[in-house]
Amino acid sequence: MNVDIGNALASVASPGVSRESLERLDEQVADAHDRIERGMDAHEHGYEALNLPVRTDPDEIRTAVEPVSDADALITVGIGGSALGAATITDALADESDTEAVYLDNVDPEWVSSHLERLPLENAAINVVSRSGTTAETLANFLVVREAFEDAGVDWTERTIVTTGESGPLRDLSDRHDLPSLKVPDGVPGRFSALSAVGMVAAEVCGHDLDALLDGAAAERETLSGSLFDCPAYAYGAVSYALDQRGAGINAMVPYAESLETSAEWFAQLWAESLGKDDLGQTPVRALGVTDQHSQLQLYRAGPRDKLVTFVSPGETDDRPIPDTDVDDLAYLGDATLGELLEAEFEATEASLAAAGRPNVRLELERVDEYELGGLLYGLEAACVLAGELYAVNTFEQPAVEWAKKATRGLLGGGEFEEAEAVAEKTELRIER
Numbered sequence: 001m002n003v004d005i006g007n008a009l010a011s012v013a014s015p016g017v018s019r020e021s022l023e024r025l026d027e028q029v030a031d032a033h034d035r036i037e038r039g040m041d042a043h044e045h046g047y048e049a050l051n052l053p054v055r056t057d058p059d060e061i062r063t064a065v066e067p068v069s070d071a072d073a074l075i076t077v078g079i080g081g082s083a084l085g086a087a088t089i090t091d092a093l094a095d096e097s098d099t100e101a102v103y104l105d106n107v108d109p110e111w112v113s114s115h116l117e118r119l120p121l122e123n124a125a126i127n128v129v130s131r132s133g134t135t136a137e138t139l140a141n142f143l144v145v146r147e148a149f150e151d152a153g154v155d156w157t158e159r160t161i162v163t164t165g166e167s168g169p170l171r172d173l174s175d176r177h178d179l180p181s182l183k184v185p186d187g188v189p190g191r192f193s194a195l196s197a198v199g200m201v202a203a204e205v206c207g208h209d210l211d212a213l214l215d216g217a218a219a220e221r222e223t224l225s226g227s228l229f230d231c232p233a234y235a236y237g238a239v240s241y242a243l244d245q246r247g248a249g250i251n252a253m254v255p256y257a258e259s260l261e262t263s264a265e266w267f268a269q270l271w272a273e274s275l276g277k278d279d280l281g282q283t284p285v286r287a288l289g290v291t292d293q294h295s296q297l298q299l300y301r302a303g304p305r306d307k308l309v310t311f312v313s314p315g316e317t318d319d320r321p322i323p324d325t326d327v328d329d330l331a332y333l334g335d336a337t338l339g340e341l342l343e344a345e346f347e348a349t350e351a352s353l354a355a356a357g358r359p360n361v362r363l364e365l366e367r368v369d370e371y372e373l374g375g376l377l378y379g380l381e382a383a384c385v386l387a388g389e390l391y392a393v394n395t396f397e398q399p400a401v402e403w404a405k406k407a408t409r410g411l412l413g414g415g416e417f418e419e420a421e422a423v424a425e426k427t428e429l430r431i432e433r
Ligand SMILES: O=P(O)(O)OC[C@H]1O[C@H](O)[C@H](O)[C@@H](O)[C@@H]1O
Pocket: 079, 080, 081, 082, 129, 130, 131, 132, 133, 134, 135, 138, 190, 191, 273, 398, 401
C-alpha cells in the first residue's frame, strides 16, 4: 500500500503534525523499528505476526482444504481475529468466487438460524477457527451447526476443517474425528493472524490465490525500515499516533469500495484491541465511502477536532457507465461512469476535510486483488505494531476482554465468578414508556 499523509500536516490541519515534529518522531520510529526487528528475529510473541508472509505454508492449507474444495458454501465458525481476517479477504474477493462465504461470528439465534435454513448444507463446508478452542460463541455455534448438518443427514466430519491451537476442546474434537486440521501459528495474536491458516483457509475454499496474498504481504514486509519516510506502514502508524497525541482520539476508517467494507471491521479490532490499554488508544470507527458522506461527514467536517479520517482508495476497478438523462440538472452525470463519480466524490470529500482543516490520510491500493489485500493487511498490522511501540503499551495482549467472559460463564452456571454477581448489582434508573 502507498500512503499520503499530506493532509495530516500542521500546514493543512488542526490537529496536525509539523514536518519538524515528524522528523523528531522519526527518531522514535527508528528505535521502535529496532525493537520490532529484534522481536521478529527472535520470533517473540506478537512480533512473530510480522514474519507470517515468510512462515505461512500455503501448500499445507491447500492440502487440508482438499476434501471440501468443491463446497458451494463455506460456514466459518469463529469470532474476532478468528473470523475478521478471513472475512476481509473473502468479502473483498467475493466476485471472484463461486463459493458463498458465511461467517457465524455472533450468537444471534435468529441470524444463525436464518443462515442454516437457507444454506445448501449438503454442499457446504464448516471452517471452525479458534486459537484457544474455548471461546464460548465459537463452540456454541459449532454445536448448533453440527446439529444442523446431522439433521440434514450430512456427515459433518466429512465437511469440517479445524484451525486451532496445540491443545483444547477443538484440538480434541479434531483428533477424535480425524478431521483435517491446521494449527494457529504460535506467537501470533488472533487479530494479527489473517495471513496464516486462520485467515487463509476460507480464502482457499473460495478459490483465491494464497501465493499472491503472501507475496503482497512479503513485499510490504520488505518496506519495514528505520524511517517513517521510507515505510508506508510506519508512516501511517506514526502519524495516527502523533495525531492522537494532539487530540485526534478517533480514527475513522473509510474504504471507498463495498468490497473493502469488512476490512474496516477487521481494522477496528486490530486497532482497538492492540492499542486500547492504560487509558490510551485511538478509537476506530468503521465507515464506508461514498455512503457515509451522507451520514457522518457533517460530524467529521464540523464536529469536534478529535478525529483522523483514513481514506482507503481501491485503485483500478471495473466500471459502469451512467446512462444519459434528459433531467437538465443531472445531465452532467450522463457523461460519466459510476467509477468516475465515486472517484470524484472521494477526492472532493478528502479536499472538503482539508479545506476545513480536518486531518485525513490516504491509503492507496493499485486494485482490490490478493496481492494488494496482502499488502493492506500486512501494512496495517505493521502500522499497529509500530503505534503500539510509540504508545508503549502491550500491543499483543487483551486482558480487558476477560471480565465479561467470566461474568457470562457465571451467569450460565459455568462456575462461581464475582463478575457475574456484579451483573445482578446493576444500578438502574429506568425510564419506561
Ligand atoms: O481464536 P479464539 O481463541 O477463539 O479467540 C477469538 C477472539 O476472542 C478473544 O476474546 C479476543 O478478544 C480476540 O483477540 C480473539 O481473536
